[in-house]
Amino acid sequence: MKIYVAGHRGMVGGAICRQLKARQGAGEAIELITRTSAELDLTDQAQVAEFMQAERPDRVILAAAKVGGIVANNSYPAQFIYENLMIECNVIHQAYAAGVTKLLQLGSSCIYPKLAEQPMAEDALLTGPLEPTNEPYAIAKIAGIKLCESYNRQYGTDYRSVMPTNLYGPGDNFHPKNSHVLPALILRFHRAVQEGAKEVVIWGSGKPMREFLHVDDMAAASLFVMDLDEGIYQRETQPMLSHINVGSGTDVTIRDLAQIVARVTGFTGQLVFDSSKPDGAPRKLMDVSRLARLGWTASIGLDQGIAGTYDWFLSQSPDSLRAK
Numbered sequence: 001m002k003i004y005v006a007g008h009r010g011m012v013g014g015a016i017c018r019q020l021k022a023r024q025g026a027g028e029a030i031e032l033i034t035r036t037s038a039e040l041d042l043t044d045q046a047q048v049a050e051f052m053q054a055e056r057p058d059r060v061i062l063a064a065a066k067v068g069g070i071v072a073n074n075s076y077p078a079q080f081i082y083e084n085l086m087i088e089c090n091v092i093h094q095a096y097a098a099g100v101t102k103l104l105q106l107g108s109s110c111i112y113p114k115l116a117e118q119p120m121a122e123d124a125l126l127t128g129p130l131e132p133t134n135e136p137y138a139i140a141k142i143a144g145i146k147l148c149e150s151y152n153r154q155y156g157t158d159y160r161s162v163m164p165t166n167l168y169g170p171g172d173n174f175h176p177k178n179s180h181v182l183p184a185l186i187l188r189f190h191r192a193v194q195e196g197a198k199e200v201v202i203w204g205s206g207k208p209m210r211e212f213l214h215v216d217d218m219a220a221a222s223l224f225v226m227d228l229d230e231g232i233y234q235r236e237t238q239p240m241l242s243h244i245n246v247g248s249g250t251d252v253t254i255r256d257l258a259q260i261v262a263r264v265t266g267f268t269g270q271l272v273f274d275s276s277k278p279d280g281a282p283r284k285l286m287d288v289s290r291l292a293r294l295g296w297t298a299s300i301g302l303d304q305g306i307a308g309t310y311d312w313f314l315s316q317s318p319d320s321l322r323a324k
């Protein structure tokens with residue numbers, strides 16, 4: 001089984017590769033194909049076509065994307081929509097052209113309307129306006145779902161889409177401005193403890209709620225969905241052969257999240273909220289009952305996951321942490 005993992009140096013692609021390598025170690029006949037963005041620019045149609053025709057993988061896992069937190073999405077909307085649309089079109093179409101029948105792509109919970117009923121079920125897609133801070137990224141992710149659906153309907157492929165909630169864990173991006181909230185807070189609280197600072201600034205009001213899933217759970221869920229029997233997957237995703245939510249099923253306020261990170265890092269000072277920064281969606285809890293019915297639920301709790309991520313963070317040299 002030749003599997004191409006696009007985005008293997010990223011947080012999720014890296015975790016998926018670790019799990020596939022463990023399967024190889026356990027005797028499964030898996031050949032893993034990977035390329036960095038410097039070796040293969042997935043926004044370049046000709047490069048992707050040549051690569052797919054040369055490699056002709058049995059399966060493709062698309063975990064490569066332009067990814068970032070609320071301020072990165074708000075600051076670079078053109079890159080978020082353009083790069084993600086190009087990556088999806090190139091990888092999905094060229095996989096089809098090279099005879100790949102099985103593909104799994106990752107979307108995001110931001111595909112759902114800003115004020116979607118909570119928890120958000122898969123059929124909330126396209127029922128209302130999106131959150132403005134990440135609308136361009138969300139539109140690209142919705143296009144990814146529709147590409148897979150359309151190729152399945154017209155060409156009989158088996159292209160599946162998983163929609164992750166907010167993710168965190170080893171291999172995350174620790175850029176102070178462009179990252180997601182959890183790595184940003186780990187970095188900021190860690191530095192505050194080191195410097196003996198009396199306060200730490202948290203963006204926004206602290207009131208938005210977010211659901212977090214550890215990346216090792218996300219990787220396990222991705223492989224679980226990829227391996228599901230075709231009949232079972234199609235029965236669950238009928239009538240459009242569409243997407244499946246992946247989450248932990250519980251959420252916390254950003255204030256509560258900051259308090260957990262403070263505890264884990266040993267910070268005992270004050271939390272200060274910076275209302276000049278956007279809150280984003282008020283809440284985006286996933287309805288994960290479809291995935292639970294299929295037999296998968298998350299296993300890494302938030303406190304445990306943050307503590308493990310902080311241990312991992314401490315084990316890295318400052319130069320080896322990703323920050324882009």
Ligand SMILES: NC(=O)C1=CN([C@@H]2O[C@H](COP(=O)(O)OP(=O)(O)OC[C@H]3O[C@@H](n4cnc5c(N)ncnc54)[C@H](OP(=O)(O)O)[C@@H]3O)[C@@H](O)[C@H]2O)C=CC1
Pocket residue numbers: 006007008009010011012013035036037038040041042043062063064065066067083087106107108109164165166167168171172173180
């Ligand atoms: N992190 C999160 O909280 C969430 C992530 N997701 C989705 O999960 C998936 C994985 O995200 P995550 O692992 O966090 O992202 P990362 O930013 O950690 O990794 C993304 C990877 O994509 C690759 N990539 C980006 N652009 C290109 C390109 N033009 N050509 C080739 N490769 C490229 C990069 O490769 P290289 O390192 O070689 O440059 C990078 O390693 C994405 O689809 C994302 O949208 C969904 C919800 C939440």
Ligand SMILES: C[C@H]1O[C@H](OP(=O)(O)OP(=O)(O)OC[C@H]2O[C@@H](n3cnc4c(=O)[nH]c(N)nc43)[C@H](O)[C@@H]2O)[C@@H](O)[C@@H](O)C1=O
Pocket residue numbers: 067068069070071073108109110133134137165166167177178179180181182184185201202203204208210254277278279280281
């Ligand atoms: C996964 C998801 O991620 C993005 O959406 P988001 O959920 O809003 O992501 P976020 O992690 O950046 O913020 C979550 C909340 O946390 C608050 N917050 C506090 N302090 C910091 C802080 O220091 N950094 C960040 N980034 N946020 C902070 C912040 O103000 C917001 O209220 C999408 O654009 C899109 O990429 C997407 O799919």
